[in-house]
Amino acid sequence: MVVTVAEERTSKRYTGGFVDEMRSVAMKLHTKDQAKDGEKETQGKPWRKWEPTIDGYLKFLVDSKLVYDTLDTILDKADFPEYAEFRNTGLERAGNLAIDLEWFKEQGHIVPEPLSPGINYSIYIEELSKKDPQAFICHFYNTYFAHTAGGRMIGRKVAAKILNGKELEFYKWDGDLPQLLQNVREKLNRVAENWTREEKNHCLEETEKSFEFNGDILHLIMA
Numbered sequence: 001m002v003v004t005v006a007e008e009r010t011s012k013r014y015t016g017g018f019v020d021e022m023r024s025v026a027m028k029l030h031t032k033d034q035a036k037d038g039e040k041e042t043q044g045k046p047w048r049k050w051e052p053t054i055d056g057y058l059k060f061l062v063d064s065k066l067v068y069d070t071l072d073t074i075l076d077k078a079d080f081p082e083y084a085e086f087r088n089t090g091l092e093r094a095g096n097l098a099i100d101l102e103w104f105k106e107q108g109h110i111v112p113e114p115l116s117p118g119i120n121y122s123i124y125i126e127e128l129s130k131k132d133p134q135a136f137i138c139h140f141y142n143t144y145f146a147h148t149a150g151g152r153m154i155g156r157k158v159a160a161k162i163l164n165g166k167e168l169e170f171y172k173w174d175g176d177l178p179q180l181l182q183n184v185r186e187k188l189n190r191v192a193e194n195w196t197r198e199e200k201n202h203c204l205e206e207t208e209k210s211f212e213f214n215g216d217i218l219h220l221i222m223a
């Protein structure tokens, strides 16, 4: 039986904590073709009609790796103590992406240098993390969780179209992904319990930025 991403999540979708608000804001920022709770009109091609190329997909993977490396470095450095909560969650992607990029090299492809979508986003979150923990945690949540939902669906489609169905390491996790996600949701809820309503709202307001930056990186798939 094939379990869809949406079905896999249904049972654990609501936690009764702040992460439900983060999710609800994020879902509304999807376009209607991306997710059923999406409220935005689709601009340009619906994602299911995207025409990926290997070169474009490699650009996307390289820029994604840069962003995940940056997120992990920020969490390791922990300028704010709550960042340390989100180390070693099992959601980390940079190591898996390194394996995938190596595989592409072995296949004779040239792995490009990062481009402005990944570089700009990395600079942005690095700066933000030093002064604005609520906003930074919004980016942490959206980037990691988006990849486990829409990111995986996109990965499957791209693999079917241009990689003979090969499943990259980027889309594999050690352990039970729904449980890993649930553990992080609980941590996010615990951390946010110490935030004022204003700080929570500030975190939620940053979601749009995360969609813009991550959207630019996703669009590299067709570059």
Ligand code: HEM
Binding pocket: 005, 006, 009, 023, 026, 027, 030, 033, 034, 035, 036, 047, 141, 142, 143, 145, 146, 149, 150, 151, 153, 154, 181, 210, 211, 214, 215, 218
């Ligand atoms: C969840 C699709 C882009 C953030 C989801 C879900 C789908 C989806 C189907 C699951 C809905 C459900 O559980 O009912 C897509 C597609 C995208 C896309 C097709 C692009 C083509 C993005 C972007 C972001 C984002 C750019 C922000 C960086 C999220 C978040 C969730 C989510 C935070 C909730 C995950 C969870 O609750 O575990 N998306 N999405 N998505 N997406 Fe997206």
